Amino acid sequence: MTQGQAESYRILHEADLRDYLAGRPKLVAALGGGPDEWSITEVGDGNLNLVFIVKGALGGVAVKQALPYVRLVGESWPLPLSRAHYEYLALTRQAQLAPGLVPTVLHHNDALALTVMELLEPHIIMRKGLIAGTQYSRFVDDITTFMARTLFFTSDLALTAAEKKEGIAAFAGNHALCKITEDLIFTDPYRVAEQNRWTAPYLDATAAGLRDDMELHVAISRLKLKFMASPEALIHGDLHTGSIMVTDSQTQVIDPEFAFYGPMGFDVGAVIANLLMAYFASSGHERSPDERRAFEGWVLETVEQVWTEFARKFLELWRKDAAGDAYPVSLFPGEKGAARLEAERQAYMQRLLGDTVGFAAAKTIRRIFGLAHNIDFELIEDPHKRAVSEARAVRLARAMMVETGAFPAIADVTSAARKLRDWTPELSN
Amino acid sequence: MTQGQAESYRILHEADLRDYLAGRPKLVAALGGGPDEWSITEVGDGNLNLVFIVKGALGGVAVKQALPYVRLVGESWPLPLSRAHYEYLALTRQAQLAPGLVPTVLHHNDALALTVMELLEPHIIMRKGLIAGTQYSRFVDDITTFMARTLFFTSDLALTAAEKKEGIAAFAGNHALCKITEDLIFTDPYRVAEQNRWTAPYLDATAAGLRDDMELHVAISRLKLKFMASPEALIHGDLHTGSIMVTDSQTQVIDPEFAFYGPMGFDVGAVIANLLMAYFASSGHERSPDERRAFEGWVLETVEQVWTEFARKFLELWRKDAAGDAYPVSLFPGEKGAARLEAERQAYMQRLLGDTVGFAAAKTIRRIFGLAHNIDFELIEDPHKRAVSEARAVRLARAMMVETGAFPAIADVTSAARKLRDWTPELSN
Structure with a gap:
């Protein structure tokens, strides 16, 4: 599930994200339809990260990418990307211990500090x-x-x-x-x-x-x-x-x-x-x-x-x-x-x-x-x-x-x- | 100070130990005289390790080597050699924090689980x-x-x-x-x-x-x-x-x-x-x-x-x-x-x-x-x-x-x- 450790970090804006997801057959299958038809919306209202909702013909996913700083404050407050690694570790552990009570992780990339999860809807x-x-x-x-x-x-x-x-x-x-x-x-x-x-x-x-x-x-x-x-x-x-x-x-x-x-x-x-x-x-x-x-x-x-x-x-x-x-x-x-x-x-x-x-x-x-x-x-x-x-x-x-x-x-x-x-x-x- | 990480573990008996020490110029200098003249005595009375006292013409050292089992009990009770690593870590930290109250480490070899220290005498x-x-x-x-x-x-x-x-x-x-x-x-x-x-x-x-x-x-x-x-x-x-x-x-x-x-x-x-x-x-x-x-x-x-x-x-x-x-x-x-x-x-x-x-x-x-x-x-x-x-x-x-x-x-x-x-x-x- 964890891929691309050799890649280096870059912030994925909408077009990059579309390409990135299009290269993962499992995610393509989950979304359905062609990548061009996917809707991608940035919805992060938290304090720290980018969050995208991606929807295709068959289904949707949530994509969370950590930024190298605190989003709420800006680049003046740097924050390590490694938090995405710990979040992934915790999510997978919680999923084992409390199945059904945390979103399913579909894909994780430590280098990009990026995690793709099932879309929670209509939550x-x-x-x-x-x-x-x-x-x-x-x-x-x-x-x-x-x-x-x-x-x-x-x-x-x-x-x-x-x-x-x-x-x-x-x-x-x-x-x-x-x-x-x-x-x-x-x-x-x-x-x-x-x-x-x-x-x-x-x-x-x-x-x-x-x-x-x-x-x-x-x-x-x-x-x-x-x-x-x-x-x-x-x-x-x-x-x-x-x-x-x-x-x-x-x-x-x-x-x-x-x-x-x-x-x-x-x-x-x-x-x-x-x-x-x-x-x-x-x-x-x-x-x-x-x-x-x-x-x-x-x-x-x-x-x-x-x-x-x-x-x-x-x-x-x-x-x-x-x-x-x-x-x-x-x-x-x-x-x-x-x-x-x-x-x-x-x-x-x-x-x-x-x-x-x-x-x-x-x-x-x-x-x-x-x-x-x-x-x-x-x-x-x-x-x-x-x-x-x-x-x-x-x-x-x-x-x-x-x-x-x-x-x-x-x-x-x-x-x-x-x-x-x-x-x-x-x-x- | 830490050497020989590539070496593999073996128990050093008296003759091996003499050769080992003879290959370390700093220790040879501290002991003085020729390796053949060194006296080597195993004195370990603790529960876990081998301890040798080595004396030469100029001075002495204490050599502690961890065994892969509990000495007090025998091979039926295995115990990781890594304890020598933690002991070395602790000794060096204690030496910084409480100088003069722990023995000086002269040499450490993680792979051999071996530490050479100043000889405490007449303690x-x-x-x-x-x-x-x-x-x-x-x-x-x-x-x-x-x-x-x-x-x-x-x-x-x-x-x-x-x-x-x-x-x-x-x-x-x-x-x-x-x-x-x-x-x-x-x-x-x-x-x-x-x-x-x-x-x-x-x-x-x-x-x-x-x-x-x-x-x-x-x-x-x-x-x-x-x-x-x-x-x-x-x-x-x-x-x-x-x-x-x-x-x-x-x-x-x-x-x-x-x-x-x-x-x-x-x-x-x-x-x-x-x-x-x-x-x-x-x-x-x-x-x-x-x-x-x-x-x-x-x-x-x-x-x-x-x-x-x-x-x-x-x-x-x-x-x-x-x-x-x-x-x-x-x-x-x-x-x-x-x-x-x-x-x-x-x-x-x-x-x-x-x-x-x-x-x-x-x-x-x-x-x-x-x-x-x-x-x-x-x-x-x-x-x-x-x-x-x-x-x-x-x-x-x-x-x-x-x-x-x-x-x-x-x-x-x-x-x-x-x-x-x-x-x-x-x-x-």
Whole structure:
């Protein structure tokens, strides 16, 4: 499947891409018709890459090519093409572990940093659906299967220590992508940084408060260290609702270019943070008071189920597929041993919930004060209204990060969110 | 310095070794005289390798060659030669970070898994000195400098995340040596395993008790997971008193073939465990009652100072050489920030002490019930007397591992040790 390693990198514009695809019989067959009849459209709305949709008489494909710089910022911010290699590695691993929940890779070219995948149609980016107030009935089951299986089967609970170390080494070179997270999520929002922005002037005092909040800085620094030095499992690394494509009957996780061996709570926390932001943004999208209450109820229920179903599935895998070197069952013989190991499994999940709550908070704050914002909030046109939604999310996030122990169950998170639904923040000006 | 990569591996016996060294002008110059005049003696008393001392008219060298199997067990237990590569990598890194505290490497050959080092003379293995009741006045200062510098400068506090990931990847291949630790320290002593042994019959009930102690099994499993999945720094990985060579004025750390990125507390805990075992063994070596009381007092004082001086030096480095990505100083501005960061540094050291106490306990129990024992205990000829010393050490270790929180300061460890000095254990038969 991997071809053309000897080729050298060049950016493929439409005509080049057509020629390139026309030279791959398998892709020609999938598209159907003559290359001249294919429609090619650049649709990348992410921060980093070129994305083309190519359609032929028989079918379509999505083509993703990495650029040697951050698309959102430009050539002044170079970024290694090797991320396409890691994305491909992660995609193929995820496809083995969570079949049907990631797009099928049809072709990959490391030298061109290019991957051709099945076209997901009529899927939309989940974030857009949430902004429209759509409820997705498959989502909880699919995303918790994805997370439970990809995280469990790449952890010390399922792998030998040797396999685990090989995996860590295989992804160690993806450090430039990790560095983006380290800077933009775990550092910049808490200090003066050129790329920070927020809904000014309303959140000026809140932003200043975060920069002055030393308890928060200790908490974010502990999370940063955990992100850097806790290779618990192969994580997606960017699992927000913009990396998930949905229909009512399907969920597909895309864009794992930030993948590396990191803390599991970072992925679970990303999903939960983005649901919580959808919740707090929701009232900003109302056309009439309370019209989205049912949707908001569904979102909070989904937050709870994401954790409880993830934990249930992860524990189920642990009980039956624990082939790894951690917690050897031979140390927990008989009924007494089994009971003690089960209690330890629960304690393990409790620690993982703590990590999840902390990382969810970090993912929230960066979207309101850092470089990359969410359209959940950005599409609230009235900046005062937007700031109110954002301030509610930040208030919860600050508590989740600094007083993580006050959220021993996921219901403590959702009940705090519910209480903040109509809280009136003090805003600047 | 690295030569002969194209050569293929063969075990160098005396005559081969003489020819090999004779072909290296730098080594010939260091030894002096003609190769025929060199004395070559095999002295390896470790568990894994061949070690030769070669002496010529002008000087001597030590030659270490890895065997493709575990020397202690034989060819039935194969072990990769690549460990010599990792040992060489670690030795050269340690030499940069802690100059003067590791032997100078004169020559290394990866294909032959062979390293030639300066001959340490008149140094002896520290463990032997401790058994003889010798106090080493340089030890605390040297070993704490070694640990503080090698651990700090390979941690996230001193390295960028990219440098750290490169280091982790460079040592990831040393997993076969890690596996020995995972099995022999963190697993086998707590279950029925062919290679286990203990001072029978006296410790039969104690051994059975450990195998039945589910709280202990949870604690050792947590430590095992930390060992496998917490790449905090480049650790020596086998830092017992048999890996330390001493004179009264010099300390040299040798044999880092178990080196990899792991938890710092494993190294600090190894030193402390081996001092505690020297302490508990001491009364077994008395020729008259209480003749070694002064030595024993020195050992416990040394335990305390190893922790306090290590912590002091580590913190000092953190305060002035924090070039790493963790805990960025820019998040802790002004007096308020500095004070909060300093409090967090103390909290970090407190967590590290907890790890140290736990790992020290694990290192103790494996030496009494696992495959590899210590001559501290083994040289106590009377097995009943030996079992008494061992039982005291085990009682402390069990508490340290399961009730780690009951040892918030290193003085809590030494005072517990002091109380157990004359405790009479119940032994089998």
